[in-house]
Amino acid sequence: MPKSDFLRDAVLNHVLRGVAMPTFTGSVYVSLHTADPGTTGASEVNSGTHTWYARVAVTRATGSWAAPSTNGSARRTSNSGTVTFAAPTTSVSVTHMGIWDATTTGNFLWGGALGTTRNLANGDSAPSFAIGAATIDET
Numbered sequence: 001m002p003k004s005d006f007l008r009d010a011v012l013n014h015v016l017r018g019v020a021m022p023t024f025t026g027s028v029y030v031s032l033h034t035a036d037p038g039t040t041g042a043s044e045v046n047s048g049t050h051t052w053y054a055r056v057a058v059t060r061a062t063g064s065w066a067a068p069s070t071n072g073s074a075r076r077t078s079n080s081g082t083v084t085f086a087a088p089t090t091s092v093s094v095t096h097m098g099i100w101d102a103t104t105t106g107n108f109l110w111g112g113a114l115g116t117t118r119n120l121a122n123g124d125s126a127p128s129f130a131i132g133a134a135t136i137d138e139t
Helices: 005-017
Strands: 027-033 056-059 069-071 074-078 092-100 108-120 135-138
Touching: 005 108, 108 135
Parallel strands: none
Antiparallel strands: 027 056, 027 092, 069 074, 074 135, 092 108
16 A cells, blocks of 8 residues: 555654654544545545445554555555445445545545446445455555
8 A cells, every 4th residue: 555645755854853742642543445546545536425434544543454464575564443334325436445544534544446447326235345355555
């Protein structure tokens, strides 16, 4: 998952310029996207069109995310509990996920592709990430 511009700038400013890191709340928020969010969080499912959709809070805690481990040349963490969105009432295809620091707006932190496109439709079960399925690779 590529880091966002916001997060890369925060790390560079902190390490090289002595600027304090941003303060993060008690949770991060997982999002769904209809295309590659890039480094800005673009293409998030539109909650105005898809009123069932909202980001899902995951507590920032050692019990919520696995300890980082090696995955090829990256360091990886993944969710330690199931991340479940609301059941869809409108159709949308999602291809990517993201991590934010706020339930709405806020700062985009990471984004990456799902293993396969997920076509969601009215009446489908609530989309979710099983334990270990929402992975973040830091390269």
